[in-house]
Amino acid sequence: MSRPAGNVAATPGKLPPAERRAWVRxxxxxxxxxxxxxxxxxxxxxxxxxxxxxxxxxxxxxRSFPLATVLTVRLRNSTCTYERSALVRVRHCTAQPDGDWLxxxxxxxxxxxxxxHQLLS
Numbered sequence: 001m002s003r004p005a006g007n008v009a010a011t012p013g014k015l016p017p018a019e020r021r022a023w024v025r026x027x028x029x030x031x032x033x034x035x036x037x038x039x040x041x042x043x044x045x046x047x048x049x050x051x052x053x054x055x056x057x058x059x060x061x062x063r064s065f066p067l068a069t070v071l072t073v074r075l076r077n078s079t080c081t082y083e084r085s086a087l088v089r090v091r092h093c094t095a096q097p098d099g100d101w102l103x104x105x106x107x108x109x110x111x112x113x114x115x116x117h118q119l120l121s
């Protein structure tokens with residue numbers, strides 16, 4: 001059953017009043033897997049999903065990436081009842097004080113409002 005996009009914003013918790021981004025980002029703290037989009041690469045690494053929106057995902061990882069790098073990210077909801085892979089393109093990498101990197105990524109193919117709702121459940 002498909003939900004209208006308007007219901008997605010009302011489902012998760014409240015956003016900080018200073019949030020002025022074009023896409024609503026929903027905070028998450030879920031461990032996931034990622035890999036470089038490379039036909040010969042089989043290795044996967046862990047990442048923490050920091051936030052999620054219709055347009056992209058924020059990841060915390062232990063390395064930086066050049067802008068425009070394409071990654072495959074495994075996304076799932078907190079109850080592990082919905083899971084999917086997504087191709088994402090790195091838009092920015094910001095060093096964190098603990099040595100990790102905050103990596104902002106946009107979806108190569110944007111997810112639907114229903115998929116976002118399922119990932120947030």
